Amino acid sequence: MPCAYGLHDIQGETVVDLGCGAGFDIFQAANKIGKTGKAIGIDMSEEMLARARLNAAKSSVTNVEFHQSRINTLPLPAESVDCVISNCVINLVPESDKPTVFSEIFRVLKAGGRVAISDILEKKPMGDAMRQDMGLLVGCISGASAVEDGYEKPAFKVRFGPLKDGHEPILLTAGYQDIVIIDKKHDLNIYKISEVFDIRDKQIASSTDSATTSSGCCCGNGTSLKKGDASRIAEIDFNEWVGSFDIYALKADNAPKEATS
Template sequence: MSARDIYAKVDKRYSAAAEGVEAQYASSVAKAFGYSVEELSAIPQDANLGLSCGNPLAMATLREVCFPKAGETVIDLGSGAGLDVFLAANKVGPKGRVIGVDMNEEMLKKAEELKTSSGKHNIEFVKSQITDIDREDGIADCIISNCVVNLVPEEEKQMVFNEMFRLLKPGGRVAISDILAKSPLPEEVRKNMALYVGCIAGASQVGMYEKYLTEAGFHSIVIQDTGNDLSVYHHASVDDAGNDVNGQDDSDGGQETSCCAKSRLSSTQDAKIIKDVDFNRWTGRLSNICSFATLNSFLS
């Protein structure tokens, strides 16, 4: 499948996700990946759509150096409805700035509505693919991303890291939560579009992530395995009584909770594939990786 077709499928999936998910599901996923009750209570509830595969700024050993500080400029690549944007905005304060970048119209519309209702004036949302962002060089102190880079076609992933390097100030840093493969994915997984938009089939291996960062120009690269259990995507979609909290929609062939959020898939067969896949089999041990890299361009 071409890169254009992949983007179209991903865009369709996120348009469906922008309609919202059951609050219990979204909260369960966010908490499982490191968001605290206090953090989730400090942002608009609808900003959390259960799209996370981690909290890019919550890693214990990275928090001190990664977490946005007052007055800084932060860019969130693939910002969705703004979960991490609103959290970062609280940290950088009124003198700071947070820019959310997303290609999906429905997500951006939802994010803008939440921005207006929240009264935040230090937030900006930009419509763009994360491979080519219409912003000047060297404007960001920190770049974050949460379960989005794995959705970029493999042949374009290097472009994402090149953009990160270009946008960062000297001494800036990157914190990424993403799903990485612990071994080469089998052909039937890699070529399945339902699993691609479900954040599995597009996962790179750790060595490739290191290569992307290094070739972009980054130094001091640290990649950590959070050890999170990706089966939360299945478990969080069922309440204590065993009911599917997201429901079913037969009008488009079935609706199922996939990695990151509910998605409208092309067929009930695809929905079954998502439901039956053991996410941890292929991505468990290295499933949730936070990458941190400092930009030392003046030292290289």
């Protein structure tokens, strides 16, 4: 996430990672901002946070803290953060909570603060069958927000949010400047390779709301992939429907107190 760390001196900055998982990105950020900076990992899964804290204890990093929270209710003061990062999390947030994820990002960012999100976005409307497919949801595909046609045009206002009937696309519009959205054109079908699905199967039980699930998940909302899911999903060309995108934006210095779409 090059823009996340920018070209200016970022020593002493506060960086927040939304859905930090075991903490890999926030440890990198912690190193870049130095001992005077503060790196904050947020995740709703106590199991992932336990891994993150274990990783922190094993490392020499002293400027990291972790908080258990959903990312649509951040336990952080307004205008306290220089940079918000997030990798492959917002697609997992229930659609009804996505608007408040973005308003929370806006609230906690200082004026001039930066957003650097990497996530899966929908390029072509998936339709209800795909949207409701739990295997695709825990596989980080069917929860993807839509990216509007023309996102590559320089003057285009990025809209990162559901474009389904009755929903307004969500923000990254008013209050932000220098918005850049990049389709990394990764081959997402790689996730269908059986070893990868095997790995994901093992991960799928932890980052969920379900108290009954027990171990190490990195995705999802309470649903485990089953063997049958893998063969069904193998038929779908992920690259046709979704892409892996980087989204960068600056909160304008003169931004209004609340974001608008």
